[in-house]
Amino acid sequence: xxxxxxxxxxxxxxxxxxxxxxxxxxxxxxxxxxxxxxxxxxxxxxxxxxxxxxxxxxxxxxxxxxxxxxxxxxxxxxxxxxxxxxxxxxxxxxxxxxxxxxxxxxxxxxxxxxxxxxxxxxxxxxxxxxxxxxxxxxxxxxxxxxxxxxxxxxxxxxxxxxxxxxxxxxxxxxxxxxxxxxxxxxxxxxxxxxxxxxxxxxxxxxxxxxxxxxxxxxxxxxxxxxxxxxxxxxxxxxxxxxxxxxxxxxxxxxxxxxxxxxxxxxxxxxxxxxxxxxxxxxxxxxxxxxxxxxxxxxxxxxxxxxxxxxxxxxxxxxxxxxxxxxxxxxxxxxxxxxxxxxxxxxxxx
Amino acid sequence: xxxxxxxxxxxxxxxxxxxxxxxxxxxxxxxxxxxxxxxxxxxxxxxxxxxxxxxxxxxxxxxxxxxxxxxxxxxxxxxxxxxxxxxxxxxxxxxxxxxxxxxxxxxxxxxxxxxxxxxxxxxxxxxxxxxxxxxxxxxxxxxxxxxxxxxxxxxxxxxxxxxxxxxxxxxxxxxxxxxxxxxxxxxxxxxxxxxxxxxxxxxxxxxxxxxxxxxxxxxxxxxxxxxxxxxxxxxxxxxxxxxxxxxxxxxxxxxxxxxxxxxxxxxxxxxxxxxxxxxxxxxxx
Numbered sequence: 001x002x003x004x005x006x007x008x009x010x011x012x013x014x015x016x017x018x019x020x021x022x023x024x025x026x027x028x029x030x031x032x033x034x035x036x037x038x039x040x041x042x043x044x045x046x047x048x049x050x051x052x053x054x055x056x057x058x059x060x061x062x063x064x065x066x067x068x069x070x071x072x073x074x075x076x077x078x079x080x081x082x083x084x085x086x087x088x089x090x091x092x093x094x095x096x097x098x099x100x101x102x103x104x105x106x107x108x109x110x111x112x113x114x115x116x117x118x119x120x121x122x123x124x125x126x127x128x129x130x131x132x133x134x135x136x137x138x139x140x141x142x143x144x145x146x147x148x149x150x151x152x153x154x155x156x157x158x159x160x161x162x163x164x165x166x167x168x169x170x171x172x173x174x175x176x177x178x179x180x181x182x183x184x185x186x187x188x189x190x191x192x193x194x195x196x197x198x199x200x201x202x203x204x205x206x207x208x209x210x211x212x213x214x215x216x217x218x219x220x221x222x223x224x225x226x227x228x229x230x231x232x233x234x235x236x237x238x239x240x241x242x243x244x245x246x247x248x249x250x251x252x253x254x255x256x257x258x259x260x261x262x263x264x265x266x267x268x269x270x271x272x273x274x275x276x277x278x279x280x281x282x283x284x285x286x287x288x289x290x291x292x293x294x295x296x297x298x299x300x301x302x303x304x305x306x307x308x309x310x311x312x313x314x315x316x317x318x319x320x321x322x323x324x325x326x327x328x329x330x331x332x333x334x335x336x337x338x339x340x341x342x343x344x345x346x347x348x349x
Numbered sequence: 350x351x352x353x354x355x356x357x358x359x360x361x362x363x364x365x366x367x368x369x370x371x372x373x374x375x376x377x378x379x380x381x382x383x384x385x386x387x388x389x390x391x392x393x394x395x396x397x398x399x400x401x402x403x404x405x406x407x408x409x410x411x412x413x414x415x416x417x418x419x420x421x422x423x424x425x426x427x428x429x430x431x432x433x434x435x436x437x438x439x440x441x442x443x444x445x446x447x448x449x450x451x452x453x454x455x456x457x458x459x460x461x462x463x464x465x466x467x468x469x470x471x472x473x474x475x476x477x478x479x480x481x482x483x484x485x486x487x488x489x490x491x492x493x494x495x496x497x498x499x500x501x502x503x504x505x506x507x508x509x510x511x512x513x514x515x516x517x518x519x520x521x522x523x524x525x526x527x528x529x530x531x532x533x534x535x536x537x538x539x540x541x542x543x544x545x546x547x548x549x550x551x552x553x554x555x556x557x558x559x560x561x562x563x564x565x566x567x568x569x570x571x572x573x574x575x576x577x578x579x580x581x582x583x584x585x586x587x588x589x590x591x592x593x594x595x596x597x598x599x600x601x602x603x604x605x606x607x608x609x610x611x612x613x614x615x616x617x618x619x620x621x622x623x624x625x626x627x628x629x630x631x632x633x634x
Contacts, residue, residue: 071597078599099599163496169582171597209499210582212589219469219578223476225498337392337598344593345411349501349583 032061034273036089039260040067040215042234043091046290046297054280061273069214070096071171077105077265088268089277093135093173094258095329095336101128106263113275116282116301121318124300129263132281133290134298136257136314136324137177139249140221140231150228152252153185157203165206166226170340172214177256178230179339180327185253190331197342210347221246234296237309241294250313257324387605394602402606412590412607419586420614422501423570426508430516430565431558433509438520438557439550456517459510468578471507472498475579499581507579508569515568516561523557524550552629559626563619570615587611 034055038047044067055063068076070092077085077100085105092100100106109129111117117130124131139150150156156165168175183189183196208226211217218235220226222244233255236248262281264274280286287304290297296309298321306315315321387403390396406412441452459467474480475497482494497503527550535545573588580586587607595604 069596071599075596075599169593171593207583212577212580212582216578216581219472223472223498224478225476337600340593340598341409341411344582344585344590347583348411348414348585 032059032270032273034059034061034063034089034270034277035087036063036065036091036274036277037068037073037087038065038091039069041218042238042295042297043067045238046295050286050289051277051280054283054286055273055277058280059273059276061270061276063273063277069172074100074103074105078103081105083267084269085265085267088265088270088274090129090263090265091132092129092261092263094261095173095176095332097128097259097261097263098330099333100263105266107266107268107271109264109278110271110275113272114279114282116279116284119284119301119303120282121300121302124259126259126261129261130278130282131259131300132262132278133260133300134257134321134324135173135260136233136250136255136298137174137181137230138233138251138255139228140236140246141228141249142221142224142245143247144245145224145227149247149249151249153182156206156228156230159206161206161228163206163208164227165203166209166211166217166220166229167203167207168211168214168217168230170336170343171212172217173258174214174217174230174232176332176336176339177258177327179343180332181253181256181325184325190328190335193335193339193342197346200343200346204347207347233314234298237294237296248313254323254325255314257321257326258329383605383608386601387609389602392598392600392602402602403610405603406606406610412610415585415590416587416611416614418584419570419588419611420618422504422508422576422586423566423615423618426505426512426569427516427562427566429505429509430513431562434513434516434520434561435554435558437513438517438524441517441521442524453521457514460514464511464572464574465578467511468507468575471503471510471575472578475503475506498579499583501580501584504576504580504584507575508572511572511575512565512568515564519560519564520554520557523554523560527553555629556626559622559629563622566618566622567615 036047038044044065047065052063052065055061066087070090073087073090073092074096076087077090080086081104090100090106097106106128108127109117111125114130117125120130139153139155141150143149150158155161167178170176170179179193179196179200180190182199183193186195186199188195209220211220217231218239220229221231221236221239222242224245231246231248233248236246239246262278264271264278268274282301284301284303287297287299287301291299291304291307291310293308298310298314299306302318306317306321315324385397386394388397388399390399390401437456441449441456444452472479476482477494477496477498479498481497482491485491486494497506531549531553532545535549540548570586571588573592576584576586577589577592580589582589591604591607591611594600594607
């Protein structure tokens with residue numbers, strides 16, 4: 001019997017090849033498998049429990065979903081530019097979406113591969129990818145410790161909330177939109193954030209915590225680190241569903257809002273499946289399921305009426321959604337770098 | 350050509366080849382890439398060959414403030430680890446073999462869980478209505494909750510706990526190697542317990558202390574998860590700062606420059622510790 005002889009050279013070669021494994025193009029698990037990025041919190045819940053089953057039924061393929069902030073998705077796609085992207089489907093807010101389009105990271109959305117695209121309200125039919133929902137921000141408070149609910153952003157400056165207010169950094173759209181709104185209410189706008197920073201300075205005594213990112217922001221309320229603060233409508237409802245003592249109020253000056261979009265990534269390994277996946281998010285039955293408590297995802301399909309908490313707290317009809325407050329995100333993108341530095345300087349202990 | 354090394358040794362260096370290759374590919378390679386990126390002038394990475402990012406990094410005082418805060422945070426956490434870790438390592442080294450096994454297991458237990466899980470557990474413990482505050486309030490020691498979360502105090506507590514094994518294990522190895530006859534000899538020569546401790550045990554354990562300090566320091570200053578989740582956005586340290594520039598703002602050249610500056614600073618501190626270690630070894634105890 002002869003033993004297979006492994007010489008040193010081939011062993012080394014094999015070792016080097018193994019060591020280089022992460023450099024290989026993405027290993028596809030089966031022939032038909034999609035990789036989709038999604039946001040965390042409410043979004044990862046609805047995508048796992050509602051979107052995934054729909055996609056699997058429509059395509060017969062499987063999907064692996066990874067929670068990532070929009071900015072993180074852009075970084076990963078930029079890093080992979082020129083090669084095969086690490087995921088096929090991207091999920092973005094308005095600001096990052098513009099940035100991703102500008103950098104050539106996304107592919108145009110092919111409506112012919114998406115039978116339900118036409119059911120969306122016209123304003124949600126973007127050639128770069130449909131708006132699957134809208135998100136809006138407002139005031140969140142803990143009803144156990146705050147007896148009189150806040151009604152306006154100005155309430156955050158009330159001395160009775162000294163050390164009890166929570167905001168979040170500009171890493172997320174939530175934090176950015178809050179600051180732009182403060183600017184708007186104090187005579188500024190997307191191109192002039194001076195008033196926002198002047199006003200932020202006066203908020204410092206009330207600041208109990210500034211979360212470094214979106215994920216940590218929910219914990220501020222969950223762990224009762226703060227009693228009142230800025231928060232995304234959907235996230236409050238999801239937290240409430242988990243038994244957290246939290247309520248959401250639309251500010252008397254209106255709720256800042258933006259479109260949440262999904263995109264097929266440029267050079268995606270599975271563009272066909274990516275369209276099927278996104279299309280599922282546009283279907284009336286999927287949007288109805290996502291619109292129910294505790295998710296309360298705002299629908300964009302014209303055949304899905306607003307209901308429940310969305311109707312009660314955000315807008316009664318699709319037309320009323322237009323009354324939410326919108327910004328010019330391309331303008332915001334121009335200033336974000338500088339604002340972020342200024343924000344750090346001001347809030348740093 | 351003259352070969353001085355015996356034939357058995359000539360083959361040995363080849364054993365290090367896989368590791369060298371691995372390091373070259375995944376450590377030196379990315380490091381060089383980082384250096385290259387840091388010399389781009391703009392976030393879009395079009396013009397190369399300027400030190401603009403470094404000038405910017407040094408010119409804005411907040412960058413140096415954050416760097417300083419980070420280096421000091423590491424120093425504080427390392428000192429806490431040393432003060433708490435030394436007695437612990439000492440106790441373990443004196444325990445019976447059966448207890449020793451159990452105690453070492455308890456010390457390394459924190460490393461066996463994910464850092465994210467550990468940190469979130471600390472969030473629950475340190476929160477305003479967390480275990481510490483609730484207990485202290487129930488006992489009547491404090492009237493209103495202490496601010497532990499989103500504060501440097503909290504970051505230090507958690508870093509000390511999370512990185513403790515890195516201090517205790519090298520210390521333990523050194524302490525176990527100290528010949529027990531030396532303490533007996535010290536006692537016979539009339540030294541009291543404290544004197545024996547300061548004049549015999551401490552000098553002999555310096556190598557372990559230095560090794561532990563280097564490990565803990567390097568781990569503390571770069572502990573992104575702990576610093577960010579416990580410290581929040583108002584206590585900014587270099588890892589979060591670099592993350593913001595690279596991931597949130599996609600300014601890779603500036604993030605790379607900050608990383609290089611940070612890495613050099615940490616290396617300088619480590620070099621200082623190594624020098625102290627060498628100096629103490631050179632001196633007869």
